Amino acid sequence: MRPHSRRPDRPSTTSPTSNRSPRASTPARAWAELLRLPALFTVPGDALAGAATTGARPDPRTLLAIASSLCLYEAGMALNDWADRTEDALERPHRPLPSGRIRPSAALTAAGALTAAGLALAARAGRPALTVAAPLAATVWAYDLALKRTPAGPAAMATARGLDLLLGATATGASARPALPAALTLATHTLAVTTVSRGETRGGSPLAPLAALITTGTLAWRLTRTPGASGEAPSRHPAADALHTALTAAFVTTSGRPLLHAALNPSPPLTQRAVGGGIRAMIPLQAALAARSGALTSALLTAALAPAARHFARRVSVT
Numbered sequence: 181m182r183p184h185s186r187r188p189d190r191p192s193t194t195s196p197t198s199n200r201s202p203r204a205s206t207p208a209r210a211w212a213e214l215l216r217l218p219a220l221f222t223v224p225g226d227a228l229a230g231a232a233t234t235g236a237r238p239d240p241r242t243l244l245a246i247a248s249s250l251c252l253y254e255a256g257m258a259l260n261d262w263a264d265r266t267e268d269a270l271e272r273p274h275r276p277l278p279s280g281r282i283r284p285s286a287a288l289t290a291a292g293a294l295t296a297a298g299l300a301l302a303a304r305a306g307r308p309a310l311t312v313a314a315p316l317a318a319t320v321w322a323y324d325l326a327l328k329r330t331p332a333g334p335a336a337m338a339t340a341r342g343l344d345l346l347l348g349a350t351a352t353g354a355s356a357r358p359a360l361p362a363a364l365t366l367a368t369h370t371l372a373v374t375t376v377s378r379g380e381t382r383g384g385s386p387l388a389p390l391a392a393l394i395t396t397g398t399l400a401w402r403l404t405r406t407p408g409a410s411g412e413a414p415s416r417h418p419a420a421d422a423l424h425t426a427l428t429a430a431f432v433t434t435s436g437r438p439l440l441h442a443a444l445n446p447s448p449p450l451t452q453r454a455v456g457g458g459i460r461a462m463i464p465l466q467a468a469l470a471a472r473s474g475a476l477t478s479a480l481l482t483a484a485l486a487p488a489a490r491h492f493a494r495r496v497s498v499t
Contacts, residue, residue, distance in 0.1 A: 210281035215257045221489035222459060223253050225466025225482035226341070226366070230348025232475035233359040244305040245351035248313055249344050251298030256320040256340075259291035263324050295321070308350035316343040334374040342367035345466075362469045365399055369435070369465055372396070373458030376442070380451040389442035389454050396435045396461075403428045403468055423479055424471035427464045430483075435461035460489060 227245040231238055261268065261277050262284055269278040276282040295317050302313030323336040342363035349359035356363075372392035379388055403424070438457035442450045463486045471479035 227348025
């Protein structure tokens with residue numbers, strides 16, 4: 181449930197393992213690369229933000245929703261590389277499947293097992309959660325196997341991310357309706373980042389990063405509107421209001437700065453940085469959505485994931 185990028189004209193230069201011998205990699209590291217371990221830190225905030233919009237505190241069902249989201253996310257990672265194994269053999273031979281560190285059949289089995297586990301965990305959270313998790317799983321598989329390179333690809337990715345937030349809302353037993361504005365916000369950001377990712381290899385046009393920059397500004401403006409005006413639960417704690425302002429600023433900085441650089445000079449390296457910034461910006465965006473709903477604890481828990489995401493991203497590539 182993040183933008184998957186391919187490098188059709190040259191091998192990846194962003195992977196920290198691109199210059200390493202496959203023999204130097206342990207099986208654990210190979211699976212960490214396949215599953216894009218650092219990107220996992222962008223997932224729990226979906227469920228926490230979704231639960232916050234309902235006015236409910238995180239409970240065991242919220243934890244089940246987070247676990248379900250993590251499983252479905254990792255299923256998408258494994259399935260992504262399985263679907264692209266032939267292409268990666270030419271363009272990214274250092275990746276776990278083409279390098280032989282992980283067998284394609286093992287990756288496909290993992291994708292299936294993780295999907296089943298994600299649906300089972302959602303079912304434990306309740307029928308409403310399973311009702312959201314089922315189309316979420318279907319969207320993940322459809323994106324990786326059929327839609328990724330079509331015009332519908334960015335919309336499919338955005339849909340998956342929005343559904344992931346709704347999974348957290350419905351796991352509380354509440355209606356998904358209060359969470360729709362927050363889900364739309366997260367989906368819109370994902371749509372913009374995924375669209376930019378399609379040009380990160382070739383660069384060339386400033387239109388996609390410029391449009392994404394405008395989108396970031398629009399979303400930030402929307403986040404600063406009077407709480408409750410868009411249907412979300414109003415903020416009830418002064419500290420949550422202050423935190424919400426700080427997190428919105430962090431979202432704009434994390435996403436907007438590299439997008440501005442890419443718009444001014446849409447070279448592949450700067451465009452790739454813009455995509456990475458957009459992925460990392462999901463954490464302060466999720467946290468801002470939680471703080472906007474008055475969920476101070478959920479906002480802080482989500483924001484605390486950002487340093488860990490940055491730390492592990494230095495060791496394992498998220499693309």
